[in-house]
Amino acid sequence: MNRASLVVILTSFACASALVGCSSDSGDTQGSGGSAPNGSAGTGAVGTGGSATGGSGTGGSDTGGSATGGSATGGSGTGGSDTGGSATGGSGTGGSDTGGAAGSGGSGAGGAGSGGGAGGGSDTGTLSAGCGKTPTIDASMYNNGNPISITAANRQRRYILSVPANYDNKKPYRLVIAWHQLDGNDKQMYQQNYYWLKDIADAASSTIFVAPNGEKNGTPCTGNGNGESGCGWPDSSGSNVALADAVVEQVEQNFCIDKSKIFANGWSYGGSMSYRTACSRPLDGTGTWGVRAVAVYNGMAQLSAGNCKPSEAVAFYASHGTDDNVLQYSAGVSMAQTYAGLNGCTWKEPTRATGNHVCTNFMGCTTGYPVEFCSFVGPHTPDPPREGGQRWQPQEVWKFFSQF
Template identity: 35%
Template sequence: MYGRKNPVVALALLVLVSLIGFVSAERSAGCGKNPTIQSKQYTINVNNKQRQYFVKLPDRYNKDYAHRLIFTWHQLGGSAQKIVNGEDPNRGGVIPYYGLNAIANNTAIFVVPNGLNNGWGNQGGEDVTFFDQLVKVIEADLCVETSLRFSTGFSYGGAMSYAVACARPKMVRAIAVISGSLLSGCSGGNDPVAYYGQHGTSDSVLNVSGGRQLRDRFVRNNGCTAVSPEPQPNGQNSVKTVYKNCKEGYPVTWVIHRGDHNPSQTDAGSSTPFAPKNTWEFFTQFAPQ
């Protein structure tokens, strides 16, 4: 009697899970609380500097649902406001929230930090400390699945995501680096983190070799088998390479295209940038731990 599962009970539990969201021991302290944080800009003191950031809640925020937490870092000369509002993708601009909010279906909270001097120099690790403080503030007030934190960015923003993965590998489940390079440092950098990278072979701002350098660190850290020869675009279309033999839970995906320094690159015959879909699919393959 005790060894047989009751199918009615099992079905009830499944329905309950679907209603309340992720169920795990990794729910943040903010779960169940009426939130004070809203979708707007905030200021926080970090190392005696006033730092600004935006928060974007789902349109139908549920205080009992453990959401993904996604950090979106802007490029050099950009700003958090430009990530929130978006720019003309036909001129190399970013789509709002790198296109992720539009496909998140109310499952994610977005944090959009603003860089000092419009960039992420990360002097003395100050931008990583900024990240630490934001995680603390957000998760104390909002309902987050703490095993599902993610980070993405274009150019300098990609470099900052890389710096976070190096310095805080236990705090991010995966990152997505769009046309990045080693600009924000890599303190640590010896632990595995699930890694998505994307770069253009015609990048006139940050050479593709820099993007490959970032990728290769996590190919090694994640125990993946290196690919030879180096993947190349298929004409005007991007080519996606999923590395093999990676440690379980630590995949590496690399997308190479023939474009320039562009976060909104498209394939031939398409007007839809491929980074949002690729990034979202990469992030959402992970379940709560």
């Protein structure tokens, strides 16, 4: 999908969604803390022609401001060459969007769980083939921002891998997939610490992170800079689901993963790819792997979902800025409503923020399949205005993921 086509899609779909919710009780939690003098995300210029991102943010710093600032052309690819990452194999499995039987699950006790600490993965669940084994991926190929080459759907793709420094092959770890935005790339995700979740996870040495790299006009992106103009996730053919299949398979073969604790998150086009991952690879589906939960930041279903229609319950977190003029607020609400229905939740229109962020946790959800929607006053950004000088969104997402 070229950039002009994406702009047309963004314009047409973003203006189309109108939602009507039935009334019921739901639990709202409002963010605490003061105003956000450091964190106004409004300074990041949204891209030219209403693109899905508005530039290649530097991310990762604690100096405030939007993580998406700059022009929408992203990085120019002038960075250094990729020194690491010789191809280590990993077959390009999967790619088809198979359904699968609906997860059984008990009747819902309501709402999202209370979360839990950032502790390591439990010893329960299905363990991957890499448990108890020495990785064949050399240590020089990860934790340095250098891409690893991998074959997926008969094409050379790449991803970046981060593993806890004190990795123990007898301990099962969570796996988090971070999908970058339009005009972004895997290197940008590494620099932003995978939407800042790694900042939290590192304290408990609990999680392995991967950042796949996207496509541009049907060709794998190859840029070496911090972002790449036009790089995104057009996935009508399933090529990027096939990339996820190959990456997850390779990581599971080399490292100890709790296969019941695989997650995905992403912003904008990356948020749409997270939605596609939930649709195509739910944990209770028929594939060899599936996501337990996803987080979508200012996303829109139609960008990456293609013909995939969600049919399986997946724990679902979404957030959206009330002032988003790239992908309208209603698009984020619509995705949450879809999964609230699949997860057996009682739907109520989420509370719209007017000050600090407000998170709505829907009631009546099937046990283990909560849905949460967080509203914030702000534009199209993965880094909403800070409250009390702190980023709130990574904390909300980590609490959501770590309840499982």
